[in-house]
Amino acid sequence: NLKLQQAIKARTIELENKTRELEIEASLERIRTVAMSMNKADDLLNICKTQFMELKQLGFSEIRNALIGIFHDDKNYFTDYDYSDFSGGGITNIPYNKNPIIDRSLQQMKSATDAFTEFIVEGKELEEWKAFRKQNGEYDDIRLSNADVLYYYFYSISRGNVGISSFKKISDEQVNILKKFRNVFDLSYKRYVDISNAEAQAKEAQIELALERVRARAMAMQKSDELSELVDTVFKELTKLDFALNWCIINIIDEPSLTNMVWAANPETNKPPESYLMKFEDYPFHHSMMKGYQERKTKHVYVLEGKEKKTYDDYLFNKTEWRRVPKAAQAASRAMKRYVATFAFSNFGGLQTVGEEYLSEENLDILSRFGKVFDLTYTRFNDLQKAEAQAREAKIEASLERMRSVAMSIRKSEEMIQVAASLYHELKSLGISNIRNAQIVIKITGDEMYLVCVYSDDTSEVFKESRYDTPPVTQQIYDELERSSEALYQREITGKEFEQWLKWREDTGTKIDSRLLAARSVSFCLYSIGEGHLGVSAYNDITNEQLTVLKRFRNVFELSYRRFMDVAKSEEQAEKLQQEKDRLEFALNELQATQKQLIQSEKMASLGELTAGIAHEIQNPLNFVNNFSEVSTELIDEMNEEIAKGNLEDAAVIASDLKQNLKKINHHGKRAGDIVKGMLQHSRSSSATKEPTDINKLADEYLRLAYHGLRAKDKSFNAIMKTEFDEMIGNINIVPQDIGRVILNLITNAFYAVSLPPPAGGGFSDPDYKHNPTVWVITKKIGDKVEIKVRDNGPGIPQKILDKIFQPFFTTKPTGQGTGLGLSLSYDIVKAHGGELKVETKEGEGSEFMIRLPTN
Numbered sequence: 001n002l003k004l005q006q007a008i009k010a011r012t013i014e015l016e017n018k019t020r021e022l023e024i025e026a027s028l029e030r031i032r033t034v035a036m037s038m039n040k041a042d043d044l045l046n047i048c049k050t051q052f053m054e055l056k057q058l059g060f061s062e063i064r065n066a067l068i069g070i071f072h073d074d075k076n077y078f079t080d081y082d083y084s085d086f087s088g089g090g091i092t093n094i095p096y097n098k099n100p101i102i103d104r105s106l107q108q109m110k111s112a113t114d115a116f117t118e119f120i121v122e123g124k125e126l127e128e129w130k131a132f133r134k135q136n137g138e139y140d141d142i143r144l145s146n147a148d149v150l151y152y153y154f155y156s157i158s159r160g161n162v163g164i165s166s167f168k169k170i171s172d173e174q175v176n177i178l179k180k181f182r183n184v185f186d187l188s189y190k191r192y193v194d195i196s197n198a199e200a201q202a203k204e205a206q207i208e209l210a211l212e213r214v215r216a217r218a219m220a221m222q223k224s225d226e227l228s229e230l231v232d233t234v235f236k237e238l239t240k241l242d243f244a245l246n247w248c249i250i251n252i253i254d255e256p257s258l259t260n261m262v263w264a265a266n267p268e269t270n271k272p273p274e275s276y277l278m279k280f281e282d283y284p285f286h287h288s289m290m291k292g293y294q295e296r297k298t299k300h301v302y303v304l305e306g307k308e309k310k311t312y313d314d315y316l317f318n319k320t321e322w323r324r325v326p327k328a329a330q331a332a333s334r335a336m337k338r339y340v341a342t343f344a345f346s347n348f349g350g351l352q353t354v355g356e357e358y359l360s361e362e363n364l365d366i367l368s369r370f371g372k373v374f375d376l377t378y379t380r381f382n383d384l385q386k387a388e389a390q391a392r393e394a395k396i397e398a399s400l401e402r403m404r405s406v407a408m409s410i411r412k413s414e415e416m417i418q419v420a421a422s423l424y425h426e427l428k429s430l431g432i433s434n435i436r437n438a439q440i441v442i443k444i445t446g447d448e449m450y451l452v453c454v455y456s457d458d459t460s461e462v463f464k465e466s467r468y469d470t471p472p473v474t475q476q477i478y479d480e481l482e483r484s485s486e487a488l489y490q491r492e493i494t495g496k497e498f499e500q501w502l503k504w505r506e507d508t509g510t511k512i513d514s515r516l517l518a519a520r521s522v523s524f525c526l527y528s529i530g531e532g533h534l535g536v537s538a539y540n541d542i543t544n545e546q547l548t549v550l551k552r553f554r555n556v557f558e559l560s561y562r563r564f565m566d567v568a569k570s571e572e573q574a575e576k577l578q579q580e581k582d583r584l585e586f587a588l589n590e591l592q593a594t595q596k597q598l599i600q601s602e603k604m605a606s607l608g609e610l611t612a613g614i615a616h617e618i619q620n621p622l623n624f625v626n627n628f629s630e631v632s633t634e635l636i637d638e639m640n641e642e643i644a645k646g647n648l649e650d651a652a653v654i655a656s657d658l659k660q661n662l663k664k665i666n667h668h669g670k671r672a673g674d675i676v677k678g679m680l681q682h683s684r685s686s687s688a689t690k691e692p693t694d695i696n697k698l699a700d701e702y703l704r705l706a707y708h709g710l711r712a713k714d715k716s717f718n719a720i721m722k723t724e725f726d727e728m729i730g731n732i733n734i735v736p737q738d739i740g741r742v743i744l745n746l747i748t749n750a751f752y753a754v755s756l757p758p759p760a761g762g763g764f765s766d767p768d769y770k771h772n773p774t775v776w777v778i779t780k781k782i783g784d785k786v787e788i789k790v791r792d793n794g795p796g797i798p799q800k801i802l803d804k805i806f807q808p809f810f811t812t813k814p815t816g817q818g819t820g821l822g823l824s825l826s827y828d829i830v831k832a833h834g835g836e837l838k839v840e841t842k843e844g845e846g847s848e849f850m851i852r853l854p855t856n
Helices: 002-036 041-057 100-111 123-135 172-219 224-240 284-294 306-319 327-335 361-408 413-429 472-483 495-507 514-519 544-552 554-572 574-645 648-683 695-713 736-755 799-804 822-832
Strands: 063-072 077-084 088-095 116-122 149-157 160-166 247-254 259-265 274-279 300-305 338-345 349-355 435-445 449-455 460-466 488-494 521-528 532-539 691-694 720-724 731-734 774-782 785-792 836-842 846-854
Touching: 002 041, 002 172, 041 063, 041 077, 041 088, 041 160, 041 172, 063 149, 100 116, 100 123, 100 149, 116 123, 123 149, 149 172, 160 172, 172 224, 172 361, 224 247, 224 259, 224 274, 224 361, 247 284, 247 361, 284 300, 284 306, 284 338, 284 349, 300 306, 306 327, 306 338, 338 361, 349 361, 361 413, 361 544, 361 554, 413 435, 413 449, 413 460, 413 532, 472 488, 472 495, 472 521, 488 495, 495 521, 514 521, 514 532, 532 544, 544 554, 574 648, 691 695, 691 736, 695 720, 695 731, 695 736, 695 774, 695 785, 731 736, 736 774, 736 785, 736 822, 736 846, 822 836
Parallel strands: 720 774
Antiparallel strands: 063 077, 063 160, 077 088, 116 149, 149 160, 247 259, 247 349, 259 274, 300 338, 338 349, 435 449, 435 532, 449 460, 488 521, 521 532, 691 731, 774 785, 785 846, 836 846
């Protein structure tokens, strides 16, 4: 019986061991099955879960969790796959060199026999371990908080480990079971490596594709503001790469001015990304960001949380351009428990992401790669900005020029509204869309009344008002403007002050536009000019860029103001100026009438000088008419006698003589008629009608008329007349009475000159005429022009008066003998014919006047 009992006991133990082996093998087989079903690297967590469940079944009652660690020595961290029935599964990247427990465990695992490692965490070290886990974002294990000691058991694999943590020490048998699990996991790890490699290749292809999309969008930029679309592209591509983001931002940093142009994309805005100008101010976040930029860090992280985050939120959404961010996006940002701001800096600024969680090392690398793409993007952006700046400068200059034109066109003070309208439209055309109105306010009487011009799309008003009829805030602005020594005055009305201003407008029935109600803020940018100011009001704040554009209009504002003051002064004196104008117009009319009378007097004076000559010229043909009439009467008597005698042949001869006498009578009668006709033409105003004229005949006729006219007045006057006419001239196209008047004036002056007593040795050097008063009239054709010269051998013209002889009313003749208009009118007549009138003279040798006229 004893032997039988011992045999049964031995058999039972053997069967129990086999059963245990079968249980272990069944567990291992289930792990193999899960390993073979892996499709992606993260399915390693399923193996971890299976391992935990199987170990629990195999009697590991105090097991806390099952662990699989994959080392990434090239990236300085390991991935921890962790499963327990308390927390479920989790995958955490745990960095090297961040915790002494991690460093000690790694060293132990790499130096352990049979690749087995056991280490214990307890006491103070356990408390530090708990704190590290929390900081690293791992789950909070209540069981761990009540434990005094924690046991870790690992078996190393190729690039990692597999094991457990336990609240109690495990047996040697359990250590051997873990080893068997490790041996099975070799198959799982190989499967994991293959899948990881495939996933890494796919991920790399996905990353490269995302980078290529960003590069393509960057190179497709045609305008600098398309950076908005680019940051949106980056946001979408990073989201596809499993980045958990609240904001994606491009920072363009200008270190000298300590400013940062921010282009931000956020899914809560429901509109395209916008740009915001930020200043680096005294905030830890800003100091960290500037330091990271200066060091050009490609991986830079700053975390805002708690009180610091709240303070920064208030600053960001109340005191910067970020207040333009939609309220929904502001609320979502404020609700974040923390800002984890991650940067990849480059030469121009950097790419930034904002989320609630730290980026993994892998994602930090990806962000760094995206950051490098932005060097190319910024080059493109900078080139576009330069081109746009040049185009914008040209556009601004064109706007300023149009403004100047409007300012210079002002004729009445009320037309200042046109300057306000021009300012409004030009600023709108330059992209200042938040402008509310353009306004000009100028003090017109003392401290009380102002001329106000306000222009917008809905308003065009010109009115006068007392400053005390305006809302209190406007009165305050007026007071501050008067006290201000600065040319530029800026003031934003917001908060309670804005509400009071709005209520005043409602109480006084002033129209309030919907944009003003939505903005809840209005800004004034005013330029003090003389006794007033000119400028704009805008919804919300005015940006520095808009202010820079406004400053360019300042000189035009000053021009407008000066123009206004000139116009206002003119209006005040309008009645006096009109009276003065009427008086001057009357005086001008009197002067013009007097001038016409003087011209007519000059004509009549010259006609008077010709009267005797005309009478002499008429006497000759009249004498011929009388003589031939007497002779013809005698011939008729003789003819009648011959007819009575029947001597018809002699009668016919007498009749022929009589006919000749009648022709001569007719000829000399016409001659007298022509002389009278010429006299009448000379006396009346010119018709200014050109006609073909024989210039030689015209000159000869006026020479003889002038000579006989002077002889009739002074019997002692005598002069030699010489003519040299070019017979090849023919007729030229002139106004005969006008040119005749010029020739007559020059000949009369020449006769007057030779009648003066010559100076000693005076006259021309020609010996034939040295001591004889002589006047020459010479014509000559030169190309397509005709020259008419009137020369005398008188005393000449003194050099000191030579420049004055063509001036109206200048004369050297004694009082009562000349009007001083002859040469002046002659000069104007010749010029009107497209010709020229010149003089050459030498004292003691005479003068020569030359007329040169075109033949047509």
